Amino acid sequence: MTDTLPIILEQHHWIFQAFAIILAALTIDLIQRIILNRMQSRAEQNTQNLWDDAILRALRRPLSLLIWITGIAFSAKIAQHEAPAIIFEAIDPLRDIGVISALTWFLLRLSREGQRAYIEGQKRRHEEVDESMVDSINRLLRSSIIITAALVILQTLGYSISGVLAFGGLSGVVAGFAAKDLLANLFGGLMIHLDRPFSVGDWIRSPDQNIEGTVEQIGWRLTKVWTFDKRPLYIPNATFSNISVENPQRMSHRRIKETIGIRYEDSGKMDSIINKVRTMLEQHPEIDTSQTLIVNFNSFAPSSLDFFIYTFTKTTNWVRYHEIKQDVLLQIIGIIENEGAEIAFPTSTFHLPDPVTLSQS
Numbered sequence: 001m002t003d004t005l006p007i008i009l010e011q012h013h014w015i016f017q018a019f020a021i022i023l024a025a026l027t028i029d030l031i032q033r034i035i036l037n038r039m040q041s042r043a044e045q046n047t048q049n050l051w052d053d054a055i056l057r058a059l060r061r062p063l064s065l066l067i068w069i070t071g072i073a074f075s076a077k078i079a080q081h082e083a084p085a086i087i088f089e090a091i092d093p094l095r096d097i098g099v100i101s102a103l104t105w106f107l108l109r110l111s112r113e114g115q116r117a118y119i120e121g122q123k124r125r126h127e128e129v130d131e132s133m134v135d136s137i138n139r140l141l142r143s144s145i146i147i148t149a150a151l152v153i154l155q156t157l158g159y160s161i162s163g164v165l166a167f168g169g170l171s172g173v174v175a176g177f178a179a180k181d182l183l184a185n186l187f188g189g190l191m192i193h194l195d196r197p198f199s200v201g202d203w204i205r206s207p208d209q210n211i212e213g214t215v216e217q218i219g220w221r222l223t224k225v226w227t228f229d230k231r232p233l234y235i236p237n238a239t240f241s242n243i244s245v246e247n248p249q250r251m252s253h254r255r256i257k258e259t260i261g262i263r264y265e266d267s268g269k270m271d272s273i274i275n276k277v278r279t280m281l282e283q284h285p286e287i288d289t290s291q292t293l294i295v296n297f298n299s300f301a302p303s304s305l306d307f308f309i310y311t312f313t314k315t316t317n318w319v320r321y322h323e324i325k326q327d328v329l330l331q332i333i334g335i336i337e338n339e340g341a342e343i344a345f346p347t348s349t350f351h352l353p354d355p356v357t358l359s360q361s
Helices: 004-011 013-045 051-082 086-124 131-156 161-178 180-195 237-241 264-283 318-338
Strands: 203-206 211-218 222-226 232-236 254-262 294-300 305-313
Touching: 013 051, 051 086, 086 131, 131 180, 180 211, 180 222, 180 232, 180 237, 211 232, 222 237, 232 237, 254 264, 254 318, 264 294, 264 305, 264 318, 305 318
Parallel strands: none
Antiparallel strands: 203 211, 211 222, 222 232, 254 305, 294 305
8 A cells, every 4th residue: 555655646746736836826816916906005095196006907807817827728738748638739729818818808907997097087187088089999999909809819729810801801891882871970980089079068059950959979870969958869970071060069258249229319329328338348247358349330220220239258158148148238228228218119100291181061
């Protein structure tokens, strides 16, 4: 019995070697987890730099996968040397696929964590960030990573990438003819994200189409707009390549342009009214005097003498703008009344050439 034990140990020493490698992989994985946990706790204390947090969060699980793939591959190599079997011929390609998969997983997690870190960093600096554009760019990046990883895996398995690309190019031409509208919308979405004529939350309208509302979502095929009567409007992105789009959300000021008429019999008071209205606008706290400001007698209308005001408010908020405009118009009414004049309304005057007399029979 004592003689056979060393023989058994000598014949099956590879089992202990494989077990030792698995144990080493477990130990290394435990050590890297402890190290990364400590590094992450220190990185979280540095709130100025969010990218180190993103890298550490993205690295933990793929690194564990890489350690275990390497350990299992070495153990399988030892078993293959001691007990050759056809199944062990798959060790090398499976190991390569595992390493590529771990790297791909890390890059995908890094892109997601990087997106989160970028958005959070912009918000901390109180800078405007278009989350829809960042999300679309991240989706494009993730798609590129997946496609590249798939091609590398095919090359690792012995397939010709050039043949795959040639087949993909031919298929792309066929698919392009079959789905040209879909491709047009995809490129339209790309142009929206690159040119950025509008962003999520912007109020847009088109003089060419019956489109007006607030942008809620910009996808790769459709853009969702909420109209002001609370109806969702889904617009193919290719439409924006053929129409002009107005973005009132990005205006710098809002304009007040009104024409007011007084009676012809108040013509002598016109100059005083105009001067006082101009002074009122120049002293109004919500009127931007650095912009064009005009108050002038404008025309002889059929029933009135008209003057107009042309000025800009400091605010671009729609509700606040109407409050300011109401205040301006009410002050103009007060100025006209204080001058003893009246706002004109349509009237007609009849002229009779001779007095009318009634004959008695």
